[in-house]
Amino acid sequence: MILSRQGGFRPIGQILAHDLLPALQGARRLPLRVSCLGRISPDEAEATQEQCLALKEVTCAEEAMRLAALIVSKGDYPGAVALSEFQPRLAVIEDRAHGLVLAGAIRADVILWQPPVASDAEARRIVTEASRLRGQAFAAEGRGDRETASTIRSRASLLEARLVDPFWRATAAALLSLPQAA
CATH class of the missing domain: 1.10.287 (Helix Hairpins)
Structure with missing residues (x-):
């Protein structure tokens, strides 16, 4: 006799391996940190320096992309007030373990996300x-x-x-x- 699995039931091991464990692993990597890398030129005599501005932490990648795009389009970088010569260069989204989620070049107040x-x-x-x-x-x-x-x-x-x-x-x-x- 052959048992049929037409009822839509899946074994608990399959549910754990395919649904629950990946979700738990992803939750350990949250929140996502949205940052902006840019240059500051404090003085003509001094060399240009790189600066990283932490913008915000969010809980999903789509929200991180929207937030980064909004901040870049407005040109309103939190913390950049003290850096009057801040020139944004890259938008970066990282997870809790500093793993890169997504990054893109900032050109004319638009983020050109780089394909992974x-x-x-x-x-x-x-x-x-x-x-x-x-x-x-x-x-x-x-x-x-x-x-x-x-x-x-x-x-x-x-x-x-x-x-x-x-x-x-x-x-x-x-x-x-x-x-x-x-």
């Missing part, structure tokens, strides 16, 4: 390329060419923005495939 890497092999290629670019930036800095070094470092940072934590890759890819409200 699809595999560990792609992540290794990006790390290699970003390291090569940082070496070029170091060489440019050694020659006294600060502007070129800064530009190259920005390119490396943008590549590294794709290095989403493996736990969040599918979520980030799904978020970027959703149509965004205009």
Whole structure:
């Protein structure tokens, strides 16, 4: 005699493994922290410095994206009042364990979210390329060419923005495939 599972019941082990455990694992990584990386130039004589502004913590990735987009579109960065020369460069969403959820370049008050890497092999290629670019930036800095070094470092940072934590890759890819409200 063969038992049929047409009634819609699933074994408890399957429910635990596929539904409950992933939800619990995700809950341990919350809240998500929304931040903004940018440059400040305190004085013409001084070198440009990087500054990270923590904006807010939220409990879901969609809310984090909306919050980041709203703050960037308004140009109203909490804590930037003391940094009168703050120039935003990257919006970053991280989990409690500092795993990257999503990041994007800020251009003309809009966030250009970077697609997450699809595999560990792609992540290794990006790390290699970003390291090569940082070496070029170091060489440019050694020659006294600060502007070129800064530009190259920005390119490396943008590549590294794709290095989403493996736990969040599918979520980030799904978020970027959703149509965004205009």
